[in-house]
Amino acid sequence: MQINEQVASAVNDQIQKEFASFYLYLSMAAYFEDQGLDGFGHWMRLQADEERVHAMKLYDYLLDRGARVRLQAIEQPPVDFDSVKQVVEEVATHEAKVTASIYAIYELATQHNDFATQDHLDWFVQEQVEEEKSANDLVDKVTLIEKHGGSLFMLDRELAKRQEGAHE
Numbered sequence: 679m680q681i682n683e684q685v686a687s688a689v690n691d692q693i694q695k696e697f698a699s700f701y702l703y704l705s706m707a708a709y710f711e712d713q714g715l716d717g718f719g720h721w722m723r724l725q726a727d728e729e730r731v732h733a734m735k736l737y738d739y740l741l742d743r744g745a746r747v748r749l750q751a752i753e754q755p756p757v758d759f760d761s762v763k764q765v766v767e768e769v770a771t772h773e774a775k776v777t778a779s780i781y782a783i784y785e786l787a788t789q790h791n792d793f794a795t796q797d798h799l800d801w802f803v804q805e806q807v808e809e810e811k812s813a814n815d816l817v818d819k820v821t822l823i824e825k826h827g828g829s830l831f832m833l834d835r836e837l838a839k840r841q842e843g844a845h846e
């Protein structure tokens with residue numbers, strides 16, 4: 679069954695958003711590493727890699743459905759950020775936007791009785807729960823450290839332990 683054109687177009691738009699997230703997080707990783715916060719940089723590089731994987735999952739899905747993949751331009755991400763806190767808050771805000779975007783495609787797929795796309799997006803719905811949780815947890819930790827005068831270095835060491843594919 680051929681994929682609805684509007685649904686395919688929305689998935690193409692989402693591929694752009696995932697690659698834009700990859701680019702944004704990669705820029706954040708560079709900002710951290712430039713400041714000597716290598717643990718934060720490591721965490722952000724893995725975060726970026728996950729976005730590339732998300733984009734490719736949608737890319738493969740469109741190809742599997744016989745639809746065209748139309749890669750779109752990616753805006754230049756910011757180079758500089760105000761603080762560690764600002765960056766992690768921006769990640770949390772960004773992930774909430776991504777979730778809303780996934781939900782919008784899901785809704786569109788539902789309107790078109792596109793069960794295959796809904797099924798494919800189920801994975802993304804669950805993934806976004808994890809993405810939002812890990813971003814919000816990080817905001818909480820940075821906030822706690824700021825509030826209690828703890829060392830960013832301790833958190834940096836903890837973040838450095840993250841394994842590929844893990845969200846903590």
Ligand code: MG
Pocket residue numbers: 696699728729732776
């Ligand atoms: Mg993503």
